[in-house]
Amino acid sequence: MTTAPRTADAAPAVDRERAVAAVRELLSAVGEDVERLGLMRTPERVADLYLELFSGIGRDPASALGAPVALTENEQPGELVGVTGIPFRSVCEHHLLPFEGTVDVFYAPSRHIAGLSRVARLVDAASRRPQLQERLGQQIVDAMMAVLSPHGVAVRIEAAHGCVAHLEPAAASARAVTVATAGTLPGDLWRLAATAQA
Structure with missing residues (x-):
C-alpha cells in the first residue's frame, strides 16, 4: 500500500x-x-x-491557477478574456464511462488576470475525478471567481458522453452543452465570442 x-x-x-x-x-x-x-x-x-x-480527487482545482497576476492602476486588461477550445476528458460518476469535449472559459477581469495556460490547467485539474458535466463547469467558475475576483465568469462545455452512446445508440453522436456563470459580464460579449469560435 x-x-x-x-x-x-x-x-x-x-x-x-x-x-x-x-x-x-x-x-x-x-x-x-x-x-x-x-x-x-x-x-x-x-x-x-x-x-x-482520478488523480484530482482531494485536490482543490483552484490551486491550478497559481498566484494571480496583479494589474497596475495604468493597465487595462480589456473587457473580456477568453480561452476557448480547451480539450478535456473526464469520467461520468454515474456509470464510470468517459465523457470528453471542449471547454470555453471567459472572464471579465477586475484587478487580476491568470496566465492562459493556467486556465487550461484548471480545466484539467477539475476533470480528473468522477465528475458530472454540470458540476465541472460550476467548479471552474467558482475557482476563477475565488482566485481572480473578476467582474464575472462564464464557462461553456460541450461534450460527448460514453453512457449516452452505450445506453441510447441512436443518440451516440449527441453532445451535451452546459453553461455556468457568475458575476456580471459585459453585455453579450462572451456569447458573441463563443459563437464566433464555434
Missing part, C-alpha cells in the same frame, strides 16, 4: 494493490476467467488508468 500525508491540496493516499484486486474481482464477478492469457495484466492496466484519471 502506498501512502502519503494528506494536505489541503494533496490527493488522498491511494492503494494500488487494492485497486488491482478490485478490478480482478469485478472481472471474476461478471464471469470472466482472470487467469486467461489476454486478461493477465488487465487489472494492473485498468487500476493504473483510473489512478491517473
